[in-house]
Amino acid sequence: xxxxxFLSHLNATLAQINADGLMKxxxxxxxxxxxxxxxxxRPLINLSANNYxxxxxxxxxxxxxxxxxxxxxxxxxxxxxxxGTQDLHRALEGRIARYLGxxxxxxxxxxxDANGGLFEPLLGEEDAVISDSLNHASIIDGIRLCKARRFRxxxxxxxxxEAQLIAARAGGARFIMIATDGVFSMDGTYAKLDEIAxxxxxxxxxxxxxxxxxxxxxxxQGRGTPARAGVKIDLMTGTLGKALGGALGGYIxxxxxxxxxLRQRARPYLxxxxxxxAVVGAGLAALDIIEGADDLRAKLVENARYWRAGLAALGFDxxxxxxxxxxxxxxxxxxxxxxASALFDRGVLAPAFFFPVVPKGAARIRxxxxxxxxxxxxxxxxxxxxxxxxxxxxxx
Ligand SMILES: *Cc1c(COP(=O)(O)O)cnc(C)c1O
Numbered sequence: 521x522x523x524x525x526f527l528s529h530l531n532a533t534l535a536q537i538n539a540d541g542l543m544k545x546x547x548x549x550x551x552x553x554x555x556x557x558x559x560x561x562r563p564l565i566n567l568s569a570n571n572y573x574x575x576x577x578x579x580x581x582x583x584x585x586x587x588x589x590x591x592x593x594x595x596x597x598x599x600x601x602x603x604g605t606q607d608l609h610r611a612l613e614g615r616i617a618r619y620l621g622x623x624x625x626x627x628x629x630x631x632x633d634a635n636g637g638l639f640e641p642l643l644g645e646e647d648a649v650i651s652d653s654l655n656h657a658s659i660i661d662g663i664r665l666c667k668a669r670r671f672r673x674x675x676x677x678x679x680x681x682e683a684q685l686i687a688a689r690a691g692g693a694r695f696i697m698i699a700t701d702g703v704f705s706m707d708g709t710y711a712k713l714d715e716i717a718x719x720x721x722x723x724x725x726x727x728x729x730x731x732x733x734x735x736x737x738x739x740x741q742g743r744g745t746p747a748r749a750g751v752k753i754d755l756m757t758g759t760l761g762k763a764l765g766g767a768l769g770g771y772i773x774x775x776x777x778x779x780x781x782l783r784q785r786a787r788p789y790l791x792x793x794x795x796x797x798a799v800v801g802a803g804l805a806a807l808d809i810i811e812g813a814d815d816l817r818a819k820l821v822e823n824a825r826y827w828r829a830g831l832a833a834l835g836f837d838x839x840x841x842x843x844x845x846x847x848x849x850x851x852x853x854x855x856x857x858x859x860a861s862a863l864f865d866r867g868v869l870a871p872a873f874f875f876p877v878v879p880k881g882a883a884r885i886r887x888x889x890x891x892x893x894x895x896x897x898x899x900x901x902x903x904x905x906x907x908x909x910x911x912x913x914x915x916x
Pocket of ligand 1: 596623629630631632635654658701705730731732733759760761769770911
C-alpha cells in the first residue's frame with residue numbers, strides 16, 4: 521500500500537463497527553442449503569433462508585442445471601447483445617412473462633441489478649418517482665441513479681403517498697412512478713397494492729413492484745402480490761435467488777415497450793455477463809414445478825400457520841400477518857444476539873437482525889418458513905426457542 525494511512529483508516533472503521541456490536545459474522549455451511557444444514561460439524565434446523573418452497577436443494581433443479589450444462593456449456597463469456605443470448609435465455613424470459621401475465625421480461629444477473637437498472641432508462645428529469653420508505657436497498661440505489669425528482673412516503677402510509685402524488689403533480693412531473701416492495705422483508709408485511717393501484721389510477725401514475733419475497737408462493741399459483749391483491753401492476757421485478765430455486769438471477773417483467781427499451785439502455789444488462797446456462801435451465805425447471813402443482817405452496821402456508829401459532833402460544837412477541845417471514849421481536853440488539861447464539865447452541869440457525877438493518881430498538885430474530893421443514897423440525901425448533909428464552913432470561 522503506497523499510503524499506509526489508507527489501511528489504518530479502514531482498520532479504524534472496522535474496529536468501530538465491532539465496538540458498536542454491529543459486526544456481521546458469517547457461518548460456514550458445509551452442506552447444501554436446506555431445512556437442515558451442517559455448520560461446524562453439527563446439523564442445524566435452518567429457519568433463515570429465503571428457500572420458501574424448498575427448491576434450493578431440489579434434485580430436479582440440480583438435474584436440470586446439469587443437463588443445461590451438458591448441451592449449452594458452462595459460461596457465456598459475453599453480455600447478452602454481443603453473443604451471450606441462448607435459446608434458453610429467451611425461453612426463460614418468455615416463461616416468466618407468461619407466468620406473471622406481462623408482455624415480456626428481461627433477465628439480469630440479480631434482482632439487485634434489475635432494480636439498479638430499471639429507473640434510469642425509463643424516467644428522465646421531467647419525471648418523478650415516489651418510493652416507500654422501507655423499500656429494498658437496490659430500489660433506493662436504482663432511484664439514486666436516475667434523474668427523476670425523488671419523493672418518499674412513510675411505509676404503507678396511503679395518505680402520505682397521496683400527498684406525495686399531489687406534490688409531484690404540482691411540481692409539474694410529466695410521468696410519475698410509484699415504487700414499492702410487494703412484501704417488506706424485515707417485517708413480513710404486504711404493500712397495500714389495492715390502494716396503491718387505485719391512487720395510481722387517480723393520479724395517472726405508473727406502478728412498479730419488487731416481488732422478491734412473494735413470486736412463486738404468494739397469491740393464486742404463486743403469481744405474487746399483485747395477483748394476491750387482484751390488481752394489475754405495470755412493472756414487476758423479482759429474483760431467481762429465493763423461492764424460484766435460490767441460485768441467482770433477477771428479472772423485470774412488464775409491457776413490451778418498457779422491456780425493449782431496457783434491453784437497449786439498462787446499464788447492468790448492457791455491461792454485465794449473461795446468466796450461465798445451468799442457472800437458466802434450472803430456472804425453467806423451477807417454473808415447471810411451481811406452475812405444475814400447489815403442494816409446496818400449501819405446505820408452506822401450513823408450516824407458517826403452525827410456526828406462528830406455536831411461537832404465539834409460547835408467549836413470543838410477533839409482528840402480525842400471514843407471510844412466511846415471521847419476526848420474533850426482542851427489541852434490544854444485544855439480547856437478540858445472545859438469543860440467536862443460544863438458539864445456535866440448541867441446534868437452530870436463526871440469526872439476529874439489528875440496526876442498521878432494522879431501526880434501533882427493533883432488533884429481532886427473523887424466522888422464515890420453508891416447505892422443506894417438517895412438523896418434527898418445527899416442534900424441535902419451538903422447544904429450542906422456549907429453551908433459549910430461559911437461557912437468556914426472557915420471561916414469556
Ligand atoms: C433479495 C432481494 C433483492 C435482491 O435480489 P438478488 O436477486 O439476490 O439480487 C431485491 N429486492 C428485494 C425486495 C429482495 O428481497
